Amino acid sequence: MYTYEELTAFVSRCTRCPLCRTRQNPVMGRGNLKGGILFIAEAPGNSEDRDGIPFTGPSGKVLDELLADAGMSRQDIYLTNVVKCHPPGNRDPRPEEQEACIIYLKHETILLRPKIIVCLGRVAAQRIIRPDFRITREHGSFLYRKNTWLTAVYHPSAILRDPLKMEETREDFWKIRGKWDEILSGGAS
Numbered sequence: 028m029y030t031y032e033e034l035t036a037f038v039s040r041c042t043r044c045p046l047c048r049t050r051q052n053p054v055m056g057r058g059n060l061k062g063g064i065l066f067i068a069e070a071p072g073n074s075e076d077r078d079g080i081p082f083t084g085p086s087g088k089v090l091d092e093l094l095a096d097a098g099m100s101r102q103d104i105y106l107t108n109v110v111k112c113h114p115p116g117n118r119d120p121r122p123e124e125q126e127a128c129i130i131y132l133k134h135e136t137i138l139l140r141p142k143i144i145v146c147l148g149r150v151a152a153q154r155i156i157r158p159d160f161r162i163t164r165e166h167g168s169f170l171y172r173k174n175t176w177l178t179a180v181y182h183p184s185a186i187l188r189d190p191l192k193m194e195e196t197r198e199d200f201w202k203i204r205g206k207w208d209e210i211l212s213g214g215a216s
């Protein structure tokens with residue numbers, strides 16, 4: 028098992044895919060290594076590429092609001108991406124880029140041993156939960172796999188594009204909070 032510092036060092040000098048030639052900064056996940064809750068998005072955007080930190084841009088503000096509304100904060104969670112480098116033009120990360128990068132997410136997961144994994148958006152949900160996952164129909168539902176509860180919610184940037192999605196995403200965050208409380212109190216496996 029690698030430590031967080033070792034993984035950060037690997038990611039900082041990664042050349043496993045062509046995104047290393049266009050990135051400004053790789054974006055390693057960060058947050059609470061012991062909180063038991065792992066949030067996975069797709070790939071860094073422009074602000075994150077500049078700052079080297081996940082969700083520092085406008086979608087980060089939406090995420091913070093959703094967490095706060097459910098009585099949580101970034102200090103409670105660990106936040107990362109399937110792909111650690113910014114895809115130019117904010118396009119979806121390509122399957123081969125995901126393939127090259129997934130090793131880091133695997134090691135983050137081994138390190139964290141999360142009780143809950145929350146996928147932020149379709150790309151992460153299709154990579155982590157099921158290739159045919161339908162975010163519009165299935166967001167907010169939970170499934171249990173290998174000692175971990177898995178769920179997916181709309182990506183914060185989808186809410187920025189369509190603010191009507193905010194309300195149902197708030198409800199999804201409340202469900203996540205409920206599951207987390209259940210687990211902390213020893214109720215849900």
Ligand code: URA
Pocket residue numbers: 054068069070071072075080081082083086108
């Ligand atoms: N969008 C993502 O998917 N990840 C980030 O880190 C920021 C925006």
